[in-house]
Amino acid sequence: MTRSTAPDDVTGRPTSRDGGRRLSRRGFLGGVGAAGAGLGIAAAVAATRAEAVSSPGSDVAAKIDFHGRHQAGIGTASQDRLAFAAFDVTTTDRAALRRLLRDWTAAAAAMTEGALVPGPSHEPVAPPADTGEAVGLPPSGLTVTIGFGPSLFDDRFGLADRRPAALAPLPPLPGDELDDLRSGGDIAIQACSNDPQVAFHVIRNLARIASGSAVMRWSQLGFGRTSSTSDGQSTPRNLFGFKDGTRNIHGEDRSAMADHVWVHDADQPWMQGGTYLVSRRIRMLIESWDRDFLADQESIFGRFKTSGAPLTGHHELDDPDYAATSPDGRPVIPDGSHIRLASPENNGGLRILRRGFSYTDGMDPNGLLDAGLFFICFQDDPQSFVTLQRKLGAHDALNEYIKHTGSGLFACPTGLPDRSRTWADHLFA
């Protein structure tokens, strides 16, 4: 883990205003409504229409730049909704994988701009290149982030020498009850947006483009963000009803991003300015939790439920006082409490950027809600997560109420500076 404070151009990416180069979902609609609808063809005209002007500041109008020094979707202020998918590459053809990554890059860049997936969209005797359900929807703050799993660097594609040393499968961790069908994968795609249809559209279209080369291994929809990752955001509540992650790293904090999130002195050039994504599907046993007393719940987190203040404070943002003791001599913030165990103060300054989402996937076979937290974190070394989880999994009072049912580790390459480069270049250039 490096501890540099080198300045860094992070997050707070300016809203892109370059339109007109792509087939915008909104321009497309306008062009065809007038010209092509009656015939069901035409509409080459639409391809030249300028981007619809979006009202800045509105959630769905936000357009995040796909290109930049780092990938978007990491230091970016967390959007409201998530669609995440892990893929296994099925082809053994190196060229096919390279082509897939190139095609995915073009599609991801276009969708991020609110444009259609590139390709024929109005040929009557061809399937449209874009599945269409996002036509008319604005960019909606979309980011598409890619990560490569350890298994991608096995002997199938001759990529073993491109593997960063830190990208090794996570060790077994205390509290693991992992389902193999919800874990791992050669490549991960994280699509975040303020409109769930825009996020789902990404996963679906990338899966479609992958046809013949890769298949989805697992996927996860997150309905609500659980983290604040930006100075302007308040801390949301998780499904335990608590504000968790109050002291998260914010994208605007360049020094913290440089110290804890972005990789420096990478052993692989494509990871210079990249980061490691860990995903954990954390099932919350909410029916049990809901039967627990308020005071117990607050002891478990180390925070007051309603205000979010640490048990030693009055306001959410008050710094926890881990030394404070109650009259009977016991720590006010209990030894096994979540915030004490996870705090940088008690972990040698270790911090990770959390960017998770609440999920619910209906019910389990026992009639209990299958709901919880799809935890995502970013760090410059996967060992940061391992260190924290070893501690939390062994001692956290919360463990009575959670199960880690899925796990993933992915190396997120550095950003693409412009359209001249693609995700394939990281591995094949």
Place this chain on the structure above:
Amino acid sequence: MTRSTAPDDVTGRPTSRDGGRRLSRRGFLGGVGAAGAGLGIAAAVAATRAEAVSSPGSDVAAKIDFHGRHQAGIGTASQDRLAFAAFDVTTTDRAALRRLLRDWTAAAAAMTEGALVPGPSHEPVAPPADTGEAVGLPPSGLTVTIGFGPSLFDDRFGLADRRPAALAPLPPLPGDELDDLRSGGDIAIQACSNDPQVAFHVIRNLARIASGSAVMRWSQLGFGRTSSTSDGQSTPRNLFGFKDGTRNIHGEDRSAMADHVWVHDADQPWMQGGTYLVSRRIRMLIESWDRDFLADQESIFGRFKTSGAPLTGHHELDDPDYAATSPDGRPVIPDGSHIRLASPENNGGLRILRRGFSYTDGMDPNGLLDAGLFFICFQDDPQSFVTLQRKLGAHDALNEYIKHTGSGLFACPTGLPDRSRTWADHLFA
């Protein structure tokens, strides 16, 4: 089916401005932040704080009246997100069922106002009455709608003589591939909101209140509305990329609501002004669909994909011309097309109010996306749906790409005029 045009107070319910009576989620937060946070107790003070003022017109600020002549969530402009659950009553005690319906009413009314579930929320040695994850969130346009399934009127509770004659299990229908574990149920709850966390909060808390009396049989999250049910709404796209339901009944159309949705001359007083809810979980085989040619897709729907115009028109709202033929003598809107088969013109004027949502529940065992339409419709007689589905299930060209995997029929009682009445009164008064 009745065909009255009696005036009807429908939908477009005024935003309620009466605050202060309940423990508002926002007021609660404010009160405790200052007074109670440091101690984790106190906050009786919060119960007297006035409702936080919400900015009218904003999606999440919208507050829909729980009380009214009809239940909300039917003629109400469709919100963006859905949480739906069907429950089986497990108690055989009539009094317990009655108490459950009473408690559910109080909770639903409170949550609709953006207030906490009634009960102790700050007793340290008691579980909080409200699970808390919606604390701080505004009402978010929430509606909570209840429906009673045919099975509730069996011999368990002595309710057989309260059953409306029309509330009989749906017959087998062409195209059925129903999963019993996604079908039926004694009682259904439809929670719609512009914030998915607010919608999920309802289902979770009602399930919790039901503990010991009823269990969830199945549930469904819908991430995006697929219907326009109000004059002010545009038609969204479904996961086939099409605008479907362009000519839906709008809540503002009192005459259509009276003619097709609200029950008149009911054989049970509690259904006077009620309606029947049919739910169908319609899996879309999107990978197959996405390989189909554009012209085929448009023939199947009878509409142009991009504009949504009927194949005989230029604009989405143009009336379809079912008599129009192409030069070769064949109908421009094909015989097996979805809009022709479902149209009122070809069904003796029959109309239903559609209020469905797109869903995705990850992947099936074959690695295909388990995604589609959670179809919900309301009508004054379940036979309306049966008539349409008999036709669509047998002839619709769309059937190659869909499977009905879940089904439910529920009688939605009339509205509650005020706090003096509860859902229990419909069955036990």
